[in-house]
Amino acid sequence: MPRGQKSKLRAREKRRQARCETQALKEAQATAAAAGESPSALSGGRPAAAAPRRPQGAASFTGADAALSGTDSDEGARSQDEGSPRSSKGSEVSHRDPLNKKVVLLVQFLLQKYQKREPISKADMLKFAIKKYRNQFNEILKRASEHMELAFGLDLKEVDPIRHCYTLVNKLDLTDGSMHEDENMPKTGLLMIVLGVIFMKGNCAPEEEVWEVLNMMGVYAERKHFIYGEPKKVITQDLVQLQYLQYRQVADTDPPRFEFLWGQRAYAETSKMRVLEFLAKIHDTVPSAFPSWYEEALRDEEERARARAAARARTAAMASARARALASSFAHPK
Secondary structure, eight states: HHHHHHHHHHHHHHHHHHHHHHHHHHHHHHHHHHHTOOIIIIIIIOOOOOOOOOTTTTTTTTTTTHHHTTHHHHHHHHHHHTTTTTTHHHEEEEEEEHHHHHHHHHHHHHHHHHHHOOEEHHHHHHIIIGGGGGGGHHHHHHHHHHOOOOOOOHOOOOETTTTTEEEEEEESSOTTTTTTTTGGOOOHHHHHHHHHHHTTTOOOOOOHHHHHHHTTOOOOSHHHHHTTHHHHIIIIHHHHHHSSSSEOTTTTOOSSOEEEEEEEHHHHHHHHHHHHHHHHHTTSOOOOGGGGOOOHHHHHHHHHHHHHHHHHHHHHHHHHHHHHHHHHHHHHHO
């Protein structure tokens, strides 16, 4: 091959590699911010942990962001064709792994089943989502399950191993009399991300920084979401009324600014360690990979253990006192 042509090929390859590296860096930054490690959005000056990997399938397959932002796979494909920032990378991923499209279809199928409160069977998944990829069922199901957990806070559990029937279980019980049945959609993933932002911002997060993270996930305050409905209403009203979040105005701000804190039910039904485990899973790592927050979560676990022990001691003391009073009443009847 002529020397000049070789030089052109090498230059072209270098440009291609540079584009790939730039795109990978952008995606890593977006992922880190969504999980609480962006220096500008969340870290608050704390040292960042080593960059963990994203879980396979949970965020790597084509259309994952489309599922989260409320678009279907066809719309996601169109946006790629129209030259969105993710288009070239998404096309590469799609060609590299043909299972990705089936994972997206299965995620959408599972969400529809959850919304309609319908049973989930392996036969239906094969028929309506997986079809010709029957031999890859386990791998597709694994990836879809990871995405259901990380994006929507839903665990897929097999309830009948013989007939291969499954159910989706919410990580937190968000059912409440104040929410209509059709509004009871999987919002736990959204809540866990917000709780994580609050935790990593020193247990109090400015509203604009919460939205900065959610925007990177394709969730916007003024844009209706096909899973979460109206995200701003969900976060600032529904979850506040259910006491999972506190939403208050920052003192002495004009125009007014607002901030988020954990609500009473969040403290009762989850913990800093569980939220950190959730965020660590997004990074495909372990909670101890975030040392400062891990130490705080450990202290929180110790305080909770002491509180539980004290509550048990009070309950035992009260039971003992009642038993003594009852024994005394029998020994000295009036």
